[in-house]
Amino acid sequence: MTQQSAVTAPSAALIHRTAKHYAEHTDIFRTLFELSGLCMASLDGSFRVREANTGFFEQFGRSADDACGRNFQDFLHPGIQGRVQRQFDGLVEGHRSRFVSTIVGVRPSDATFSAELTVVAVHGDDGRIDSAVALVTHEKEEAEGGVAPGRTQLSVLDARILEGVAAGVSTVDMAIKLYLSRQGVEYHVGSLLRRLRAPNRAALVSRAYSLGVLSVGSWPPKVLPDCVR
Numbered sequence: 278m279t280q281q282s283a284v285t286a287p288s289a290a291l292i293h294r295t296a297k298h299y300a301e302h303t304d305i306f307r308t309l310f311e312l313s314g315l316c317m318a319s320l321d322g323s324f325r326v327r328e329a330n331t332g333f334f335e336q337f338g339r340s341a342d343d344a345c346g347r348n349f350q351d352f353l354h355p356g357i358q359g360r361v362q363r364q365f366d367g368l369v370e371g372h373r374s375r376f377v378s379t380i381v382g383v384r385p386s387d388a389t390f391s392a393e394l395t396v397v398a399v400h401g402d403d404g405r406i407d408s409a410v411a412l413v414t415h416e417k418e419e420a421e422g423g424v425a426p427g428r429t430q431l432s433v434l435d436a437r438i439l440e441g442v443a444a445g446v447s448t449v450d451m452a453i454k455l456y457l458s459r460q461g462v463e464y465h466v467g468s469l470l471r472r473l474r475a476p477n478r479a480a481l482v483s484r485a486y487s488l489g490v491l492s493v494g495s496w497p498p499k500v501l502p503d504c505v506r
Contacts, residue, residue, distance in 0.1 A: 320411055322408065325346060336413060336415060353380055377393060377395050436504070440491075
C-alpha cells in the first residue's frame with residue numbers, strides 16, 4: 278500500500294463517521310472540513326456541491342460563491358465526466374458505499390491537474406443516500422528525474438496510441454487502424470505507462486492531461502502538436 282493510499286482510507290472512514298451525524302454535530306463537521314488540511318466537499322444526491330472547505334476552493338481555483346451549488350462534474354475534464362458520473366450513480370443506487378477514482382481536475386484558467394477522488398455515501402435514517410462527501414487528494418509532484426510538464430515529447434505513433442487510449446479505443450481497433458499487431462500496440466502502451474509513470478491506462482490518461490500532453494476540451498482527445506516530435 279502506498280503512503281497516499283494509507284492516508285486516504287482512514288480519512289474517508291473518518292469523513293463517513295463524522296458526516297453521518299451532520300445534523301446533530303454541524304460544528305464538528307465544519308471544523309473537520311476547515312482544519313483537516315484536506316480538499317473536501319459535501320455533495321447532495323444530484324452530485325452538486327453543498328459546501329466545501331478552503332482546501333477545495335484553493336485546489337480548484339474557485340470562490341465559495343462560484344463552487345457551491347454547481348455540479349461536481351463542472352470541475353472535471355469532459356473526457357472523464359461520464360466515467361465518474363457512472364460511479365456516482367452506482368453510489369446513489371446503493372450498489373456501493375464509496376468509490377475511488379483517478380480524475381483530471383480543471384481550473385477556470387483551463388489548467389489541469391490529476392488527483393484521486395474518494396466519494397463516501399452518507400445515509401439518512403431511512404437508509405437512503407442523503408448526501409456524500411468528496412475527498413480530493415492531489416497528485417504529488419514527481420521527484421527529481423521524473424516527468425516534468427511541458428517536456429514530454431512523443432513520437433507520432435505513440436501520440437496516436439495515447440489518443441486512442443484516451444478515447445477508449447480497444448487494442449484490436451487501434452491495431453487495425455495503425456497497421457500494428459495487438460502485441461505491437463501493447464508494447465507501445467507499456468512504454469507510455471513507464472515513461473509517464475502511470476500504473477494503468479486510466480492513470481495514463483490522467484497523467485497526460487495533467488502534464489499538458491493532451492488538449493483540454495477537445496474530443497476525440499488530441500495530443501498537442503508541441504508534444505509530438
